[in-house]
Structures are given as C-alpha cells and as structure tokens.
Amino acid sequence: xxxxxxxxxxNGKGPRVAPIVIGHRxxxxxxxxxxxxxxxxxxxxxxxxxxxxxxxxxxxKLVVRHENEIAGTTDxxxxxxxxxxxTTKTIDGVAVTxxxxxxxxxxxxxxxxxxxxxxxLRKQNVLFDGKLEIPTFEEVIALAQTESQxxxxxxxxxxxxxxxxxxxxxxxxxxxxxxxxxxxxxxHDHEAPVFIQSFERKNLQQLRSLTRLPLVxxxxxxxxxxxxxxxxxxxxxxxxxxxxxxxxxxxxLNKNLIVPRDASQKLLSPTTVVNDAHAAGLLVHAWTxxxxxxxxPLDYRVGADVAARGDFHDELKLFFGLxxxxxxxxxxxxxxxxxxxxxxx
Numbered sequence: 001x002x003x004x005x006x007x008x009x010x011n012g013k014g015p016r017v018a019p020i021v022i023g024h025r026x027x028x029x030x031x032x033x034x035x036x037x038x039x040x041x042x043x044x045x046x047x048x049x050x051x052x053x054x055x056x057x058x059x060x061k062l063v064v065r066h067e068n069e070i071a072g073t074t075d076x077x078x079x080x081x082x083x084x085x086x087t088t089k090t091i092d093g094v095a096v097t098x099x100x101x102x103x104x105x106x107x108x109x110x111x112x113x114x115x116x117x118x119x120x121l122r123k124q125n126v127l128f129d130g131k132l133e134i135p136t137f138e139e140v141i142a143l144a145q146t147e148s149q150x151x152x153x154x155x156x157x158x159x160x161x162x163x164x165x166x167x168x169x170x171x172x173x174x175x176x177x178x179x180x181x182x183x184x185x186x187x188h189d190h191e192a193p194v195f196i197q198s199f200e201r202k203n204l205q206q207l208r209s210l211t212r213l214p215l216v217x218x219x220x221x222x223x224x225x226x227x228x229x230x231x232x233x234x235x236x237x238x239x240x241x242x243x244x245x246x247x248x249x250x251x252x253l254n255k256n257l258i259v260p261r262d263a264s265q266k267l268l269s270p271t272t273v274v275n276d277a278h279a280a281g282l283l284v285h286a287w288t289x290x291x292x293x294x295x296x297p298l299d300y301r302v303g304a305d306v307a308a309r310g311d312f313h314d315e316l317k318l319f320f321g322l323x324x325x326x327x328x329x330x331x332x333x334x335x336x337x338x339x340x341x342x343x344x345x
Contacts, residue, residue: 021049022049023042024332029329032073032132034134049193064137113129144157179213196211201225253285257273258322299315
C-alpha cells in the first residue's frame with residue numbers, strides 16, 4: 001500500500017499527510033485551458049502537479065489539447081487556409097465533426113491560437129483568446145522543471161493519454177512518444193514527480209510493461225473503458241479495485257463515485273470507494289473540482305447564476321475529509337488554501 005494511502009485512509013486517523021493538488025489543464029478557471037499561461041498560473045497558485053492531456057499531430061508529436069478535435073479550443077474554424085480540413089471522424093465509436101490534430105503538422109498547429117472552451121461561464125478568460133499557442137508536451141515538462149528549480153519545490157506533470165486506442169488505430173500511438181519525452185526529461189522511476197493516467201485499461205497495462213512510472217486508472221460515473229467489456233461500475237467494486245492494483249498505482253475517480261448525487265443534484269451519503277481503494281493499495285485522486293455553481297452539487301450553490309462562484313470551500317472540506325490522496329481543480333488556489341486551513345502537513 002502507498003505511503004499516502006497508509007497515512008490518510010478515509011477514517012481521519014494517523015498523520016494528516018497533505019493530499020496533492022493538481023492544476024486541471026492548468027489553472028483553467030483563470031486562463032484558457034492547456035496553455036502555458038494556464039500552467040504557469042497553476043504553479044504560481046501552489047499546485048503540486050499540472051495536467052496536460054496529450055494528442056498526436058500528423059508528424060507524431062505530442063501536443064496538449066483536451067480533445068484531438070480542436071474547434072472548441074482554438075481559432076482553427078476562422079482560418080481560411082485550413083477550411084478544407086474540416087471533416088467527420090468516428091472517435092471511440094462517436095461521430096465527431098471538426099478539425100483534428102492528427103491532420104496537422106506541429107508547425108501548422110503552432111500557427112493557431114487558443115481560445116476559451118467555456119466562454120459563457122468564464123468570460124474573463126475570453127480576454128486571452130487569440131494570444132496563446134498550443135504547447136507541446138515537452139514545453140509543459142520544461143516549464144515544470146524550470147519552475148521547480150526556481151521555486152525550490154518539485155512540480156510534477158500528470159499527463160493523460162487521450163483516445164489511445166484511436167491513435168494506435170491510425171498509426172500514431174501515444175505511448176512511445178510519451179515515454180520518450182519523460183525519459184529525456186529524467187523521469188524514469190516510481191519516485192519521479194509523474195503520474196500517467198488513462199480511461200482505457202489496455203494502454204495502461206501496456207505501459208506497465210514498459211515503465212516504472214506511476215500509473216492511474218481513470219473512472220467515470222457511468223460507462224466503461226473504450227473497447228472493453230468491463231464497466232466502471234465493475235471496476236469500482238473491491239474486486240475490481242484489486243484487479244486495477246495489478247497494473248496501476250492509483251485511481252482517478254469522478255467525484256460522484258465518492259459522494260453521489262440524486263436527480264436534483266443534491267448530495268447523498270459517501271460510498272466506501274476511498275476505503276476500498278486504499279485497502280487495495282491504491283491512491284485515490286478525484287476530479288474535477290470547480291468553483292462555479294454550474295459544476296457544484298445543489299448543496300453548495302449560491303444564487304441562480306450558473307457562472308457565479310458557489311460555496312466551493314465547503315465542498316473541498318467535505319472531500320478532503322474523506323481521505324483523498326489528491327484532487328484535480330480548475331481553481332487550484334482554493335484547494336491549496338483549504339488544505340492549509342485544515343492543517344495538513
């Protein structure tokens with residue numbers, strides 16, 4: 001069992017080891033997601049890790065976008081030179097229309113500029129539209145390492161492989177390039193400030209045979225890994241968690257698996273999944289914690305404006321009290337402050 005899991009558990013006993021705070025796509029509540037500006041703000045706010053989602057270019061480079069379809073996060077739809085590249089593809093069984101990273105070289109993607117994905121909720125981020133590049137994975141690693149030296153603390157990277165089966169199917173596998181970049185940066189073993197995450201099982205199992213770096217199995221509140229017969233409901237049982245522990249070091253759980261909601265979005269009683277995962281020797285990281293009413297359970301919303309901030313502090317106190325080993329947040333300054341106020345060391 002991991003040291004964090006041993007120390008924290010979910011019963012509140014033992015040393016109050018500080019759970020990690022992961023800047024979700026950077027500090028995406030303050031800057032457009034997956035930009036060096038968003039990652040820099042997350043680091044400034046005290047995030048322990050920054051999270052890049054990885055997709056491939058036509059020439060096999062890894063760039064940082066939430067999806068390989070980039071109309072919602074870049075200005076590509078307004079670029080006439082790329083109009084002919086709009087197309088429809090089937091990604092993980094779903095038809096998606098737009099522009100895709102795998103149809104562009106890295107040089108071409110570098111001419112695009114990022115834009116806010118949630119402009120109605122994060123109007124302040126729209127001010128940065130058109131000003132920020134799409135970063136490469138190597139650029140995110142370099143930022144983390146430079147800031148680690150500057151600040152005298154380790155700032156980790158927490159990459160996610162997006163649609164790994166799809167990218168393998170088109171001859172652009174993510175895994176080799178991911179490990180090459182991490183190895184070149186000096187990240188080799190289980191003690192490195194790195195977690196590699198995926199919703200799919202098969203590529204994590206493949207990675208387990210290739211690396212000693214920590215791996216995290218992501219699980220959503222419904223459905224299951226693409227191309228797999230198992231469901232997330234199966235995987236979140238004690239037996240399912242024990243099976244995950246044979247190839248992964250932790251689980252990244254949709255927070256609704258930890259504290260479910262009813263049909264009105266009101267919180268129900270916590271499940272036993274944190275205890276069960278710790279019993280299997282797994283770390284537990286939860287996602288995604290966001291300050292806006294739109295994302296909060298009914299219990300913590302304040303007013304009717306979906307873009308307004310709710311009682312985010314109390315939601316974080318609830319989840320920190322359940323023994324998490326870490327959490328992802330779009331506004332990492334808030335969990336950093338709450339963690340400190342709760343007396344974690």
